[in-house]
Amino acid sequence: MLTTEHQAKYRSDYRAPAFTIETVELTFHLHEKQTRVINSMRIQRQTPGAFELDGEQLKLVRIELDGSPLTPDDYQLTATGLILDGVPDSFLLTIETEIDPASNTALEGLYKSDGAFCTQCEAEGFRRITYYLDRPDVLAVFTTTIIADKARYPYLLSNGNRVGQGEGENGQHWITWHDPFPKPAYLFALVAGDFDVHKDTFKTVSGRTIDLHIFVDRGNLERARYAMTALQNSMRWDEQRFGLEYDLDIYMIVAVDFFNMGAMENKGLNIFNSRYVLADQQTATDQDFLAVESVIGHEYFHNWTGNRITCRDWFQLSLKEGLTVFRDQEFSSDLGSRAVNRIQDIRIIRSHQFNEDASPMAHPIRPDKVIEMNNFYTVTVYNKGAEVIRMLHTLLGEEGFQRGMRRYVECHDGQAVTCEDFVAAMEQANNRDFSLFRRWYSQAGTPMVSVRSEFNSATGQVTLSLQQQTPATAGQTDKHPVHIPLLLSAYDKEGQPLTLQTDSGSLTRHESGSYLLELTDAEQTFVLTGLSEAPVFSLLENFSAPVRLNYHQPLSELLVLLAHAEAEVTRWEAAQSIYLQLLKEAITSNQDICLTDELIAALKRLARADIDPALRALALSPPTAEELAEHYPAEIPVTAIAAACRQLKQAIATALQHDFKALYENYCQSDYELSGTAIAARSLCNLSLYYLCLAAPDQYSKQLVQHFRGANNMTDQQAALQTAVHLNLPCKQELLSAFGQQWQDEPLVLDKWFAVQASSPYEASVEQVSELQGHRRFTLTNPNRVYSLLATFSRNLVGFHHPDGTGYKLIGNVIAQLNSTNPQVASRLLTPFTQWRRFDSSRQKLMRHELERLQQLPDLAADLAEKIESSLEP
Ligand code: TRP
Ligand code: ZN
Numbered sequence: 110m111l112t113t114e115h116q117a118k119y120r121s122d123y124r125a126p127a128f129t130i131e132t133v134e135l136t137f138h139l140h141e142k143q144t145r146v147i148n149s150m151r152i153q154r155q156t157p158g159a160f161e162l163d164g165e166q167l168k169l170v171r172i173e174l175d176g177s178p179l180t181p182d183d184y185q186l187t188a189t190g191l192i193l194d195g196v197p198d199s200f201l202l203t204i205e206t207e208i209d210p211a212s213n214t215a216l217e218g219l220y221k222s223d224g225a226f227c228t229q230c231e232a233e234g235f236r237r238i239t240y241y242l243d244r245p246d247v248l249a250v251f252t253t254t255i256i257a258d259k260a261r262y263p264y265l266l267s268n269g270n271r272v273g274q275g276e277g278e279n280g281q282h283w284i285t286w287h288d289p290f291p292k293p294a295y296l297f298a299l300v301a302g303d304f305d306v307h308k309d310t311f312k313t314v315s316g317r318t319i320d321l322h323i324f325v326d327r328g329n330l331e332r333a334r335y336a337m338t339a340l341q342n343s344m345r346w347d348e349q350r351f352g353l354e355y356d357l358d359i360y361m362i363v364a365v366d367f368f369n370m371g372a373m374e375n376k377g378l379n380i381f382n383s384r385y386v387l388a389d390q391q392t393a394t395d396q397d398f399l400a401v402e403s404v405i406g407h408e409y410f411h412n413w414t415g416n417r418i419t420c421r422d423w424f425q426l427s428l429k430e431g432l433t434v435f436r437d438q439e440f441s442s443d444l445g446s447r448a449v450n451r452i453q454d455i456r457i458i459r460s461h462q463f464n465e466d467a468s469p470m471a472h473p474i475r476p477d478k479v480i481e482m483n484n485f486y487t488v489t490v491y492n493k494g495a496e497v498i499r500m501l502h503t504l505l506g507e508e509g510f511q512r513g514m515r516r517y518v519e520c521h522d523g524q525a526v527t528c529e530d531f532v533a534a535m536e537q538a539n540n541r542d543f544s545l546f547r548r549w550y551s552q553a554g555t556p557m558v559s560v561r562s563e564f565n566s567a568t569g570q571v572t573l574s575l576q577q578q579t580p581a582t583a584g585q586t587d588k589h590p591v592h593i594p595l596l597l598s599a600y601d602k603e604g605q606p607l608t609l610q611t612d613s614g615s616l617t618r619h620e621s622g623s624y625l626l627e628l629t630d631a632e633q634t635f636v637l638t639g640l641s642e643a644p645v646f647s648l649l650e651n652f653s654a655p656v657r658l659n660y661h662q663p664l665s666e667l668l669v670l671l672a673h674a675e676a677e678v679t680r681w682e683a684a685q686s687i688y689l690q691l692l693k694e695a696i697t698s699n700q701d702i703c704l705t706d707e708l709i710a711a712l713k714r715l716a717r718a719d720i721d722p723a724l725r726a727l728a729l730s731p732p733t734a735e736e737l738a739e740h741y742p743a744e745i746p747v748t749a750i751a752a753a754c755r756q757l758k759q760a761i762a763t764a765l766q767h768d769f770k771a772l773y774e775n776y777c778q779s780d781y782e783l784s785g786t787a788i789a790a791r792s793l794c795n796l797s798l799y800y801l802c803l804a805a806p807d808q809y810s811k812q813l814v815q816h817f818r819g820a821n822n823m824t825d826q827q828a829a830l831q832t833a834v835h836l837n838l839p840c841k842q843e844l845l846s847a848f849g850q851q852w853q854d855e856p857l858v859l860d861k862w863f864a865v866q867a868s869s870p871y872e873a874s875v876e877q878v879s880e881l882q883g884h885r886r887f888t889l890t891n892p893n894r895v896y897s898l899l900a901t902f903s904r905n906l907v908g909f910h911h912p913d914g915t916g917y918k919l920i921g922n923v924i925a926q927l928n929s930t931n932p933q934v935a936s937r938l939l940t941p942f943t944q945w946r947r948f949d950s951s952r953q954k955l956m957r958h959e960l961e962r963l964q965q966l967p968d969l970a971a972d973l974a975e976k977i978e979s980s981l982e983p
Contacts, residue, residue, distance in 0.1 A: 731758060
């Protein structure tokens with residue numbers, strides 16, 4: 110039997126806090142290895158009982174209750190906290206602890222990132238700073254004083270407004286910050302270091318001027334310009350679209366190199382992984398720029414959805430994350446191409462979230478059981494969570510959704526609330542019943558919607574029969590129907606859009622332009638009337654619900670949609686369906702892919718179509734091997750998938766060689782610009798060059814080297830490198846060494862060099878990655894290096910799943926090392942192993958062996974234990 114020393118927590122066990130903290134005054138004496146923290150809390154009893162504080166890896170120095178020192182008899186110290194018996198109903202508690210930031214490799218709590226001190230408190234890191242009620246429903250007003258050496262740490266930052274400063278002895282100085290907004294401890298932040306500061310302001314809609322400061326490593330000032338613009342755009346957008354204005358007088362962002370995740374929304378003092386702040390033409394790709402914009406937006410939008418209104422408990426994480434991802438997606442879509450953004454979001458759900466749903470770690474967007482909270486910052490909570498919000502938006506329309514938002518903010522500003530409170534606000538503001546819709550919060554797994562359409566020429570009617578079914582997931586066997594908004598439209602054979610009506614009246618058009626059907630039962634039929642021929646349907650338009658669609662459509666119909674659908678996303682979707690059919694057929698029949706003349710003609714028209722070049726690039730790109738693997742729930746045919754993907758691209762390259770040549774010539778730009786148009790052009794230009802090198806490597810290798818050498822921006826340079834490596838061209842070594850040489854001192858750029866090699870679709874990539882682990886710039890202590898080289902490799906279908914198991918061993922060994930230094934990062938690397946049951950028996954055995962080996966590690970971290978145990982469960 111497997112036993113665990115790690116305790117599970119259940120959502121149903123929630124109890125309101127027995128004590129609350131009104132104010133907290135923190136004083137930090139910063140030292141590398143011995144930082145002292147003095148914490149004075151005004152505490153109020155709510156219910157009878159002992160007072161239990163959370164605390165981990167702390168050295169207790171002293172405790173005082175209402176000014177009197179306590180002795181060890183007065184309290185009980187445990188591995189996870191401190192218990193005080195017989196405390197009064199209202200008291201002042203002062204606790205002094207000592208911590209060791211320099212040895213903090215887990216990057217949770219207070220740690221050093223190169224020369225600077227910084228913090229990461231979400232989800233439960235504050236308890237590594239001091240004893241506290243480290244739970245999101247305890248909201249306190251924080252005042253923080255930081256004392257440190259002035260020469261080494263000229264900037265001392267914390268949340269809120271600066272209210273005091275002064276000089277101390279021995280070259281020390283101090284600064285006091287006060288945050289007037291009560292907040293949970295996970296939003297606390299402290300930074301101390303030496304930086305370059307990019308300063309600007311923002312004038313809010315009500316006329317207040319906000320100071321905006323972005324702190325970066327010295328020498329990087331220019332690379333913070335774009336982030337500043339993104340921040341100003343975020344602030345303006347939240348006012349215009351959501352009516353939400355910033356509240357403090359200053360907003361600070363600090364970029365650090367050592368960070369486990371993307372960024373953190375600490376009140377008034379965001380801390381960012383430097384990869385989401387630093388960006389310029391030379392070192393950042395277009396995708397990097399867009400990611401900076403989206404993460405800057407995301408953290409800013411948290412100020413209302415997360416900070417002003419926070420989570421009651423961590424099971425409600427999607428309350429802030431799903432909603433804030435939805436908001437950042439809308440921000441990016443309003444500023445850039447809505448269709449391109451939507452396609453990228455759809456691909457994340459299908460390739461990563463569906464996988465998670467099909468894994469032993471499957472969980473609802475609001476989990477019921479958690480061992481290690483850090484394991485639940487997932488694509489399910491974040492991205493499926495955002496899809497659930499998007500469905501509400503689809504059901505209510507923009508106006509109704511915003512009405513619900515206003516209600517949510519009015520009712521809950523300043524509170525710690527639940528997902529239920531959010532749905533209830535949407536419901537009440539719109540007079541709707543979302544009782545069925547709530548199942549999206551409690552049910553895990555990806556619903557499958559199966560559709561049949563039957564045309565009756567005598568009556569001119571089409572019967573659409575729909576069924577929905579959600580497969581069983583770990584711990585959840587019987588599933589119920591969910592409320593699914595199904596957007597659809599229909600065309601005739603010539604591609605003319607059809608007006609739809611049902612037997613019970615006209616079908617109202619949704620504001621998106623499609624029609625909206627609401628599925629609420631396991632089986633439903635809709636009768637569409639007044640049709641003179643069998644229509645070509647586009648179902649689940651814009652991916653209106655996070656479900657799989659089982660609807661067989663002949664190639665002829667897909668070609669109609671590809672050529673004529675009004676929504677760009679639908680045209681891309683049609684292309685993907687065509688590719689998928691070809692790939693699956695090739696794998697099933699074990700035969701080569703052959704493009705029909707009809708299809709070639711359609712693709713040629715697409716290449717020349719008068720639509721956004723970025724969309725053409727996306728539609729001319731078949732699914733990746735990893736995306737195709739998602740379509741094999743039972744046994745993923747690794748080798749056949751890789752072969753089919755290669756073949757399909759080869760076939761497209763050959764058939765459209767002249768078209769790609771023309772596209773390359775048309776869309777290649779000599780002057781650099783960072784506009785939507787220029788970005789779109791670069792994507793089509795670089796894709797064309799890739800296909801040309803695939804069609805005729807001898808002829809185009811030279812061109813590729815020229816493209817690389819002549820590039821005046823990172824997008825083109827990186828694309829050329831990737832083409833050379835992924836197509837294994839003769840110039841591969843030349844470009845790899847040139848790139849490695851040029852960027853050896855720019856870790857964020859070198860990460861691209863690592864990632865390109867780690868994602869190379871060959872079995873030999875495992876040897877390459879193994880060698881790169883010894884590269885002088887590679888280190889396991891920096892999460893960005895681990896992600897770019899090793900997490901990338903672990904998602905490489907061909908390389909990671911090398912039949913001899915060397916890929917598994919390589920990653921397994923790294924996980925074993927990170928178990929003791931950075932369990933959060935270790936746990937992220939483990940994710941691909943949770944899929945072990947989806948491979949052939951030989952690979953299953955090898956993967957399982959790795960999991961069992963890791964399970965035996967001494968001091969196995971909770972993060973790993975939770976995932977390994979659920980993976981090995983029979
Ligand atoms: N709240 C952060 C976000 O989504 C996520 C985050 C940042 C995080 N750092 C973390 C979560 C560390 C867990 C651990 O923007
Ligand atoms: Zn977030």
